[in-house]
Amino acid sequence: xxxxxxxxxxxxxxxxxxxxxxxxxxxxxxxxxxxxxxxxxxxxxxxxxxxxxxxxxxxxxxxxxxxxxxxxxxxxxxxxxxxxxxxxxxxxxxxxxxxxxxxxxxxxxxxxxxxxxxxxxxxxxxxxxxxxxxxxxxxxxxxxxxxxxxxxxxxxxx
Amino acid sequence: xxxxxxxxxxxxxxxxxxxxxxxxxxxxxxxxxxxxxxxxxxxxxxxxxxxxxxxxxxxxxxxxxxxxxxxxxxxxxxxxxxxxxxxxxxxxxxxxxxxxxxxxxxxxxxxxxxxxxxxxxxxxxxxxxxxxxxxxxxxxxxxxxxxxxxxxxxxxxxxxxxxxxxxxxxxxxxxxxxxxxxxxxxxxxxxxxxxxxxxxxxxxxxxxxxxxxxxxxxxxxxxxxxxxxxxxxxxxxxxxxxxxxxxxxxxxxxxxxxxxxxxxxxxxxxxxxxxxxxxxxxxxxxxxxxxxxxxxxxxxxxxxxxxxxxxxxxxxxxxxxxxxxxxxxxxxxxxxxx
Numbered sequence: 279x280x281x282x283x284x285x286x287x288x289x290x291x292x293x294x295x296x297x298x299x300x301x302x303x304x305x306x307x308x309x310x311x312x313x314x315x316x317x318x319x320x321x322x323x324x325x326x327x328x329x330x331x332x333x334x335x336x337x338x339x340x341x342x343x344x345x346x347x348x349x350x351x352x353x354x355x356x357x358x359x360x361x362x363x364x365x366x367x368x369x370x371x372x373x374x375x376x377x378x379x380x381x382x383x384x385x386x387x388x389x390x391x392x393x394x395x396x397x398x399x400x401x402x403x404x405x406x407x408x409x410x411x412x413x414x415x416x417x418x419x420x421x422x423x424x425x426x427x428x429x430x431x432x433x434x435x436x
Numbered sequence: 437x438x439x440x441x442x443x444x445x446x447x448x449x450x451x452x453x454x455x456x457x458x459x460x461x462x463x464x465x466x467x468x469x470x471x472x473x474x475x476x477x478x479x480x481x482x483x484x485x486x487x488x489x490x491x492x493x494x495x496x497x498x499x500x501x502x503x504x505x506x507x508x509x510x511x512x513x514x515x516x517x518x519x520x521x522x523x524x525x526x527x528x529x530x531x532x533x534x535x536x537x538x539x540x541x542x543x544x545x546x547x548x549x550x551x552x553x554x555x556x557x558x559x560x561x562x563x564x565x566x567x568x569x570x571x572x573x574x575x576x577x578x579x580x581x582x583x584x585x586x587x588x589x590x591x592x593x594x595x596x597x598x599x600x601x602x603x604x605x606x607x608x609x610x611x612x613x614x615x616x617x618x619x620x621x622x623x624x625x626x627x628x629x630x631x632x633x634x635x636x637x638x639x640x641x642x643x644x645x646x647x648x649x650x651x652x653x654x655x656x657x658x659x660x661x662x663x664x665x666x667x668x669x670x671x672x673x674x675x676x677x678x679x680x681x682x683x684x685x686x687x688x689x690x691x692x693x694x695x696x697x698x699x700x701x702x703x704x705x706x707x708x709x710x711x712x713x714x715x716x717x718x719x720x721x722x723x724x725x726x727x728x729x730x731x732x733x734x735x736x737x738x739x740x741x742x743x744x745x746x747x748x749x750x751x752x753x754x755x756x757x758x759x760x761x762x763x764x765x766x767x768x769x770x771x772x773x774x
Binding site for chain 1: 452456457459460462463464466467539540543544545547548549552553649672673674675676677678679680682683754757758
């Protein structure tokens with residue numbers, strides 16, 4: 279490799295710097311670096327627990343529907359229907375404060391998931407009504423359409 | 437710090453990084469991982485035709501189906517990328533700055549999402565391929581430059597920046613190498629060719645990866661998100677898988693603009709070619725986020741490529757502040773280098 283003549287060389291800077299100030303600067307820099315590394319060490323394990331990841335997202339982005347929907351889904355799959363219902367209802371509430379596509383999708387997903395909860399609790403009529411509402415709000419979402427179709431074609435007594 | 441001690445330091449950093457990321461071996465599929473996983477094994481060959489700009493990452497995910505192996509590959513790519521940051525920084529600055537840049541890049545919490553999240557594979561690959569191209573250009577390995585630029589086209593859409601980033605690096609560090617018109621011409625032709633697989637990304641429509649609303653509104657929200665996530669570099673509090681620029685104060689957008697203006701001012705005042713390179717790298721790698729109206733606002737894993745340049749600049753600044761083995765850019769004025 280040819281040596282580039284324009285490459286900057288080392289320059290002695292220390293002689294012109296205040297030694298006390300330099301020591302303070304070094305201490306602050308080392309402290310900041312240690313803080314960064316400790317933050318990484320404590321945060322990496324969160325990525326192995328998706329529920330902790332989305333719980334963190336609801337704390338950092340409390341006005342965004344998606345973290346609440348995703349947390350609710352994980353609570354739902356984990357069998358904690360009460361926590362799931364609270365998360366879905368929160369998703370519905372914060373969705374109403376948004377605009378446009380995000381509002382529609384947030385409300386539709388919250389409604390569809392609440393429909394599933396009601397179905398599992400035995401309230402077939404309520405579930406069908408919520409699923410129909412979700413489909414009306416977001417007709418382009420295939421999964422919601424399939425859910426609504428399935429609920430209407432499954433013949434079980436209410 | 438001499439080169440030998442710097443290399444020893446790098447090895448230590450790589451070992452510490454591997455140890456810190458050990459828990460991800462127990463990680464599963466998170467959020468969008470499920471969609472990619474399903475698409476990869478359901479669509480089979482069609483997905484490569486439909487997404488040529490992601491083909492390298494898709495192939496690598498297919499070959500590493502076992503989740504522990506897949507996460508291990510992500511960590512391995514992170515270690516390779518950190519080594520390349522060291523290699524590039526060692527050429528541009530001093531061994532101490534190189535170790536500092538590699539350490540920040542490997543150990544900063546802003547990098548966690550790209551490494552621990554399997555969907556971050558695209559960001560890891562595009563950064564490795566681009567850094568390999570830049571290192572190759574710095575050392576005259578033009579075959580490596582060609583392979584790296586081509587590979588970046590199949591790593592992620594932002595890989596089209598491989599050519600411009602190589603030009604930026606040569607322009608700041610060895611402008612005499614750009615006097616050969618064929619180098620510039622080849623890289624520019626390469627850029628145009630790379631737009632072919634990535635062209636669909638620019639024209640995404642709402643509901644199919646794109647977003648509605650005006651370009652100005654989207655750019656404003658992105659600036660707010662950029663400002664918030666830029667703050668995470670210095671003040672590592674507030675990480676999340678799902679940032680919400682629409683729920684933040686517009687002041688964060690001013691922070692992003694202020695950071696760019698401040699960086700430009702510092703670069704011009706100190707006539708620092710390293711500052712110009714850092715600023716150019718960060719602006720080039722983040723600019724597409726303001727222009728391409730994707731359905732998602734900027735995420736932490738999208739900072740992986742910009743951090744490669746930002747860490748070099750931060751390490752050089754820290755080296756000057758603590759006045760240890762620093763590089764005084766005043767002795768090599770930018771105007772004299774052109």
